[in-house]
Amino acid sequence: MEEKAQITVNGQTYELPVLTGTENEKAIDIITFRKDSGCIMLDYGFGNTGACQSAITFLDGEKGILRYRGIPIEQIARNSTFVETAYLLINGRLPTQAELDKFAKSFTDHAALHDGMLNFFKGYPKDGHPMGLLSATVCSLSGYYPELLKPEPSDEEIDIIAAELLSKVRTISAYMYKKSIGADFVPPRADLRYIPNFLHMMFSTKDKDYSMNDAVVSALQALFILHADHEQNCSTSTVRLIGSSWANLFASVSGGVCALWGPLHGGANQKVVEMLEEIHDAGGDIQKFINKAKDPKDNYRLMGFGHRVYKNFDPRATIIKERCHQLFETLGMQDPLLDLAVKLEAAVLKDDYFAERKLYPNVDFYSGLIYKAIGIPTKMFPVLFAIGRMPGWIAHWKEMKTDPRSRIGRPRQIYTGPNVRDYVPIEKR
Ligand code: ACO
Numbered sequence: 001m002e003e004k005a006q007i008t009v010n011g012q013t014y015e016l017p018v019l020t021g022t023e024n025e026k027a028i029d030i031i032t033f034r035k036d037s038g039c040i041m042l043d044y045g046f047g048n049t050g051a052c053q054s055a056i057t058f059l060d061g062e063k064g065i066l067r068y069r070g071i072p073i074e075q076i077a078r079n080s081t082f083v084e085t086a087y088l089l090i091n092g093r094l095p096t097q098a099e100l101d102k103f104a105k106s107f108t109d110h111a112a113l114h115d116g117m118l119n120f121f122k123g124y125p126k127d128g129h130p131m132g133l134l135s136a137t138v139c140s141l142s143g144y145y146p147e148l149l150k151p152e153p154s155d156e157e158i159d160i161i162a163a164e165l166l167s168k169v170r171t172i173s174a175y176m177y178k179k180s181i182g183a184d185f186v187p188p189r190a191d192l193r194y195i196p197n198f199l200h201m202m203f204s205t206k207d208k209d210y211s212m213n214d215a216v217v218s219a220l221q222a223l224f225i226l227h228a229d230h231e232q233n234c235s236t237s238t239v240r241l242i243g244s245s246w247a248n249l250f251a252s253v254s255g256g257v258c259a260l261w262g263p264l265h266g267g268a269n270q271k272v273v274e275m276l277e278e279i280h281d282a283g284g285d286i287q288k289f290i291n292k293a294k295d296p297k298d299n300y301r302l303m304g305f306g307h308r309v310y311k312n313f314d315p316r317a318t319i320i321k322e323r324c325h326q327l328f329e330t331l332g333m334q335d336p337l338l339d340l341a342v343k344l345e346a347a348v349l350k351d352d353y354f355a356e357r358k359l360y361p362n363v364d365f366y367s368g369l370i371y372k373a374i375g376i377p378t379k380m381f382p383v384l385f386a387i388g389r390m391p392g393w394i395a396h397w398k399e400m401k402t403d404p405r406s407r408i409g410r411p412r413q414i415y416t417g418p419n420v421r422d423y424v425p426i427e428k429r
Helices: 033-037 073-079 082-091 097-109 115-123 130-144 155-180 194-203 214-227 234-243 249-261 268-281 286-294 315-331 336-349 352-356 364-374 378-402
Strands: 004-009 012-020 026-028 057-060 065-068
Touching (some): 004 033, 065 082, 065 315, 073 214, 082 097, 082 155, 082 214, 082 378, 097 155, 130 155, 130 249, 214 315, 234 378, 268 286, 268 336, 268 378, 336 352, 336 364, 364 378
Antiparallel strands (some): 057 065
16 A cells, blocks of 8 residues: 655645655655745755665664675675776666776776876965865866766766776876875776775886885775775765766766765865874874863864764674774884874763764774775875765766756745845935
8 A cells, every 4th residue: 555644734634645655765745835835845965865766875873784786895895996986876786897998998098197297286285275276176087078978977977987087096196195295196007906006106207116015906996995985974965966067077076075075074084094193193182172062061072983874883883993903914014193093082972962963983983094004194094085986976976967857956044134125325324
């Protein structure tokens, strides 16, 4: 039997259809509600509002479940590669070997940047935040590749744009790093796969090739996979919202980069390491910082804890913590910040304030320590998150674009300003 919900406003009852997802998630369909009742739904932060139906990623925040296209994240992180995961997210299924080879080759074909784009790097301040430059350069790809800007691209054309974007973003990011340290750019190599090529462009120099380490490649691979999609998060919703106006993929993703930059979202990985450094430099008094985070008069938050959706544990954080310890062990490295992070996590998990609010370590808590161990500078951490999230943004843009139910995103509001009043000329004010 078809499920219905009832809402009564001022004595008038409205019957609304209830939709059920493939994992039994429920939604009340309010598409006609405003037209019928004159009321809108108010939902700060969209904590209860669905903006689309999506077949890309399933997550259950209570049970700590995350699946890409139905496949558990644990299996993907263990067995797949970032490029294969990108194919899965964008195309809805795992590729055959031939399809994967073709997809991977297109990354090599698109890795180099247009000569004109190199001027962006010259003009950008050396100490400017790389996320600003990343957003600008991604958006500007639309100017350099106008042939990719068809209003209604076919699936095949979207694949070409996706490869262009996924491949170039890696080159752009590495060049940004080189620019920030005043070093020469190192061009991509056709014989290297996605992650080794990125590490090569980041850390090789004119005179010396980066010494590739399997443990580093594997840790970075896992991080990119774990960041690849997370359904309707802040940056992905931004990409969808921008794309809903029929803006092109480059413009939409450029907005996603800006949304991701914020410290409550992808910028948190940078802030976690800065927070750990601050605690360390202040003598390591963890409790002092926990108390500060608990003080209702203080806006301070412990970075890397809490999540809008996960209320038990973040499955990505569990894997990343494990990978972080593994990497340090394999490389024979030690970092006082890792010891501090472990102590901070243990203290937070014992604390009632965090337990009552269901605040657990999130994806950003240990990822920064891995980036730091690899030699990535702190400011670049959100950039690495952005590279990882690229397949998700592309998949959502594509899904939105090909869903006939998509409409321009345009939320409503409740107006709380002054009632109508007359304009007063300046001499009479
Ligand atoms: N430290 C201390 N207190 C916190 C934290 C934290 N990290 N996170 C939430 N709280 C408290 C809030 O103060 C609030 O307390 P109150 O009920 O007494 O007012 C309560 O927990 C609920 O917090 P909200 O802000 O309402 O939760 P929301 O779902 O809106 O925010 C968010 C989620 C943004 C992730 C939040 O937990 C946070 O700011 N965490 C720190 C930043 C961070 O790590 N962000 C990365 C998230 S993962 C990602 O986006 C990739």
